[in-house]
Amino acid sequence: MTRQAESRRITLHGPEDFAGMRAAGRLAAATLDMITAHVRPGISTAALDRLCHDFILDHGAVPASLGYQGYGHATCISPNHVVCHGIPGERLLAEGDILNIDLAVILDGWHGDSSRMYVAGAPGTRAARLIAVAHEAMMQGIAAIRPGARLGDIGFAIQRHVEAARCSVVRDFCGHGLGRGYHEAPNVLNYGQKGQGVTLRPGMFLTVEPMVNAGRAEVKILADGWTAVTRDRSLSAQFEHSIGVTETGCEIFTASPAGFTCPPYG
Secondary structure (H helix, E strand, C coil): CCHHHHHHCCCCCCHHHHHHHHHHHHHHHHHHHHHHHHCCCCCEHHHHHHHHHHHHHHCCCEECCCCHHHCCCCEEEEECCEEECCCCCCCECCCCCEEEEEEEEEECCEEEEEEEEEECCCCCHHHHHHHHHHHHHHHHHHHCCCCCCEHHHHHHHHHHHHHHCCCEECCCCCEEECCCCCCEEEEECCCCCCCCCCECCCCCEEEECCEEECCCCCEEECCCCCCEEECCCCCEEECEEEEEECCCCEEECCCCCCCCCCCCCC
């Protein structure tokens, strides 16, 4: 698809749409806040998923992933070398496991989409560093968002930070537009060149969600058709925020109500 064709498919939203996204984003973030205290050695990823599912329903929303392309859960939970789309199950967390919990809610028709890293117990030194690099990379990408900037500026900022830390950026998955739809134009790559790609304009909604591997960037999809893992079995980390482009910069819709940013939380 050409840049011009992709640009024509991008929805520009008004002030009332920002209000809807703020509410949906806040609920997604509140769900991730809630689950923090439950991430500990000995709990199953299925139990974490059920807690998130029930919290979302109790707050008048529905999980966007439940039933999406046949997916059967409210969250994706991706431990250790799982890059993304890990399916919750009866696996019990062990001391030192790191995991990404990724969820999206639909509230009054608007999608709030976010993910965070968590640690069961205390992380190893390399794991803690990887988590920090992934969070910093997301924030570097968000800092590049302003009217007149290009999508490539986001990817460039992420890639530069990750590779300077001697980690790798996963290229098989990317961020995306959202709003009334779960996944919309444009694709938001986590690598790129400054000054390239679609021009950012006020009213665009998108996610920034770099996936960062401690080893090589290559991934593979397991037989379940969902779970993506690092080919070299190195650790992987990811954070995600939903963002609105404003007249002067951007707004993070999924900022934590509790002030949580990067582990350790609390």
